[in-house]
Amino acid sequence: MIVSELTYPDGYQTEVMHVQAEQSIGKIFMFHGMLEHHERYIEFAQFMADNGYDVFVCDLRGAGTSAHDQQSYGHLAPGDGFQQLVEDARYLIDRYEDGRPTYVLGHSFGSLLARRLGQIMGHALAGLIVVAPPPHPGVAGEAGHRLIATVMKRKGATHQSRFFERLLFGRYNLKFLPARTDSDWLSSVPDEVDSYLADPNCGGLPSLGFLHEVTRASLDVTTAARIHEHPKSLPVLFVAGVDDPVTHDGEGLNGIIKKYRNADVELAVVTYDNARHEILREAHREQVWSDILTWMKQNKIH
Template identity: 30%
Template sequence: MDLQESFINSPDHHRIPLLSWAAETPSAVLVIAHGMAEHAARYQPLALWLNQQGVSVIAIQHRGHGPHCPETDLGHYADQKGWQKVVDDLQQVVVHARKQHPDLPLTLFGHSMGSFIAQAFTQQYGDEIDRLILCATNRIDKPKLRTSLALVRSIRALRGKRHHSRLIDKMTFGAFNKAFSPNRTSHDWLSRDTQQVDRYLRDPLCGFPCTAGLWSDFISGMLTINPRSWREDLPIHLLAGDRDPVGEMGRGFNRHVADLRGAGLLVASDSLFPGARHELVNETNVDEVWHHILDCLRTETDSGV
């Protein structure tokens, strides 16, 4: 159950960092794709608990994130084809996990930004996983995304791909926090657990601004997501807090669930946790959330009912 760090070399010579927590006698494996402006090590408490339940865990450090990212690259995927590169990085980690655990069911878990990377992965490489869990996700609101992309691209064209825009931060994280005013901190929207929020704020690898290039890649990538092109028999579990502004306080999340079902996909479960905010795995009802994730992993016959 000790943390192990390793690296995979990508075709463009990027070293993909991954963290692994191996159960003694695993019955399943979980691959985690983390969110924006955070890092994989934050999932260690969940991973260690899952190890005790017989689940081995592997978490990727996305480009532009984590302790091995050069300071000049923090918050930036790549100068060219950033979105496809983070999706392909995840595919290499899934292939690695399969080699490590060839006989075990493999589930991909994506949180927030990671949930959209996981959806793009599923669209391109869906045959390589057995189950998909989308946490703190939202619908693909194409009109809104196109409007945001036009603004982001204008900022990128004017200031450059690596520019950190205060306007973009205000429109995203700043807007999310307004729902919880009067605010104690700049990131009250993350969790009701004030200790977790304070821990996030103290972490130099969390809460950093992302570049106009990353935002352009991210929004463009989201716009390519088309559930009607996914494999229809892949069990999908979705979970979020009903006070998560990313999921439009549950409204966007519910719309996303309906869209997936409308595409003929196998939505095995969808769960909105009352009062919970964005970081479900770090919320005040963490025991309930962790057990729910375990239940998703242990479902032998997933049903779309």
């Protein structure tokens, strides 16, 4: 495994983890979820490398040790923060372009980034893997986004609000009450939840600017119009836990699936019973990994 520093054109620095395969048949670029970091994917990346894929995972802007060092943890610039993540991702992918098949995998918030990449550069990709995807947030999401924008004008983009954090994400744990922690919705494995809570590079309060970009991306990337930008030649795999509150316990996932099928996109869907949000770190993670690998090999470009 190689960990290197990457500096984007605007000077922002991040860490990139490259897990190398002995005889590589392709590349995977992975994008993590909200308020976590690349090191949480070492186990999955090593599995994929052992099966022939070079894996690249970077800390997204506003995440990880680099963000703490640059005093930007949990913050994105309102208005263009998500677009900056898209540009960062394209810069990373282009940096390692070598003609081998390229897959993009995104988890949760990272899946919004992955889906947007599929829409704007899908013809250059071999496949898209969408893990624990947030659906379109509907009328409530639109109202929340407008309210965040209004408060942000008064308090500033870097202001941290427990109220908005609870408003947007507080319902996730309701299904698991009485809960051991506020984060039981992440995984059915207590050790995984405890690991997340103990990690200084996980969690915390996001800024209003960050929440503005999360809600804006959720509203934009998941629309039918955006989905119709996705090339019909780019296959997609959706992976989710049946008990994941982020996908509205499957209801939101069904809505996303319908939109992709209406757009005539080649789509496969795998769901797992008794599994929550962090499906790649669930009790039956090796089955999930194996299913992703099987799908990738079925869609390999020769």
